[in-house]
Each structure stands twice: as C-alpha cells, then as structure tokens.
Amino acid sequence: MVALYGALFLSAFLAATILPVSSEVVLAGLIVAGRGDPGLLLMVATVGNTLGSVVNWVLGRGIDSLRNRRWFPVTPDRYEQASRIFRRFGEWTLLFAWLPVVGDAFTIAAGAARVNLGVFVALVAIGKAARYAVIVAGGLWAMA
Incomplete structure (x- = not known):
C-alpha cells in the first residue's frame, strides 16, 4: 500500500515539473479501482504536486541564468504570457497553477517575482487540492 501512495506522490511531483506526467x-x-483511502490519496497528490511547483519557484529565482537552457520547463513565449498575467493579477494567479500550459509558468514567474514561499x-496548494478534490469526487461518483 505504501508503494501505491509513493507512486501517486511521484507522479504528482513530476507532473508539476518538466516531465510530461499525468x-x-x-x-x-x-479512486475508480478502489485502491487507497480517497482522503489520503487527495492529500498525497496535493503535497506531491505542490512540492513539484516549489521546484519551479526555485527555478524562477534563478531564471536569468537558467531560462535559455534546453531543459527549462517553460518556453520564452509562455513565460512572457504568464509574467504579464502574473503582473496584472498578482499572487492570486497561483490558485491556477494547476492549469495546463500556463500553470508551470505562473509558478516560475512567482519565483522570479520573489513571492514569499509561505504565501x-x-x-498553490489550495488550487491544486481543489483540482484533485474534483477528480476524487468524480471518481467516487463514477464508482457509485
């Protein structure tokens, strides 16, 4: 059972970084297979995905020296788009860090903007937990 939670944590962590993991x-x-406690699965996925976003925040702190590297997780266009949105709406954009395409860029922009790590x-955790809660609820509904 520990391996099950570990695999979920790893997939959630990697999904928030540069690897294309779902x-x-x-x-x-x-959830649909009835494996694991739904509440614990929600927590593990949220923590893993949030910690993966912290990696992006750290990358954002060093963006000037890192963004031209091939492995950098966000294209220059996506980063500029996310930066514009981030400057316009501020830290609240982090509630949407789970979004495809711009979510990773928001977390990198937050690091570049030196957003307080606690904030x-x-x-990020609130937004990601809400997204995962919808997935858990949908899975439980599908099983009923």
Whole structure:
C-alpha cells in the first residue's frame, strides 16, 4: 500500500515539473479501482504536486541564468504570457497553477517575482487540492 501512495506522490511531483506526467490519470485510476483511502490519496497528490511547483519557484529565482537552457520547463513565449498575467493579477494567479500550459509558468514567474514561499505554497496548494478534490469526487461518483 505504501508503494501505491509513493507512486501517486511521484507522479504528482513530476507532473508539476518538466516531465510530461499525468497525475490526474493516476489519481482517477486509483479512486475508480478502489485502491487507497480517497482522503489520503487527495492529500498525497496535493503535497506531491505542490512540492513539484516549489521546484519551479526555485527555478524562477534563478531564471536569468537558467531560462535559455534546453531543459527549462517553460518556453520564452509562455513565460512572457504568464509574467504579464502574473503582473496584472498578482499572487492570486497561483490558485491556477494547476492549469495546463500556463500553470508551470505562473509558478516560475512567482519565483522570479520573489513571492514569499509561505504565501506561494498556501495558494498553490489550495488550487491544486481543489483540482484533485474534483477528480476524487468524480471518481467516487463514477464508482457509485
């Protein structure tokens, strides 16, 4: 059972970084298969994905020296788009860090903007937990 939670944590962590991993599919599959406690699965996925976003925040802190590297997780266009939105709406954009395409860029822009790590983690975790809660609820509904 520990391996199950570990696999979910790893998929959620990697999904928030540079690798194309779909933690939503893993979480939904576990819920529909009746594997693990839904509340604990929600927590593990949220923590893993939030910690993966912290990696992006750290990358954002060093963006000037890192963004031209091939492995950098966000294209210059996406980063500029996310930066504009981030400057316009501020830290509240972090509630949407789970979005495809711009979510990673928001977390990198937050690091570049030197957003307080505590505020960053709180807002990112709220958004990601809400997204995962919808997936858990959908999985439980599908099982009923």
